[in-house]
Amino acid sequence: MRYQYPDTVIQVFCKAPIAGQVKTRLITELITAEQAMQVHVELTERVLTLLHEAALCPVQLWCSPTLEDDFFRQWAASYSLTLHRQSACGLGGRMSDAMNAGLQVFKRVLLIGCDCPSLITDDFKQAINALKHGADVVLAPTEDGGYSLIGVNKPQTALLRDNDMPWGTAQVLAITRERIKQQQLKGHEIRLQWDIDTPEDLSRYRGLFF
Helix, strand or coil, X not given: CCCCCCCEEEEEEEECCCCCCCCHHHCCCCCCHHHHHHHHHHHHHHHXXXXXXXXXXXXXXXXXXXXXXXXXXXXXXXXXXXXXXXXXXCHHHHHHHXXXXXXXXXXXXXXXXXXCCCCCHHHHHHHHHHHHXXXXXXXXXXXXXXXXXXXXXXXXXXXXXXXXXXXXXXXXXXXXXXXXXXXXXXXXXXXCECCCCCHHHHHHHHHHHC
């Protein structure tokens, strides 16, 4: 496949789709664990389809807890991506390990989750071009106070350290911005995004895309 940015890689962090272990905040009296798992599969396939059709750059699926799930094998074949296992540490450490591995091969790395349906092809292009033109770190902030995309062109282990980072809370973006400032890095933010964590988020998604 020919890519527009062959020296960049997009890494997608993804848990194995196991009922009761993914999208647990969606589970209510109206949404079963199996249905929540299917939402996880749907969102993952949505972003992988977008990236495959855009052909911006190579894509890696960083899997947890193992690479052995049938869905991972199916996605690797369907979307021309490579499978990699997330390391066994905190989220920041796993992100840092993956991005550092990517930077051994590529000039730039973008890392995303698989539950942000608002990301579009142009968002990825803007993030890549920002890194190409002087930014040290690119973020896609989300409405809940976190971020759905982070991009770097050199290792930023201090930026992603787990110490004092309350992952999954509304403080993540603010703390990351402060760390960028402390490290004297040039940061760049693309447009505000939203992801799917709650039943209300899921209703918004269904209303917009179906």
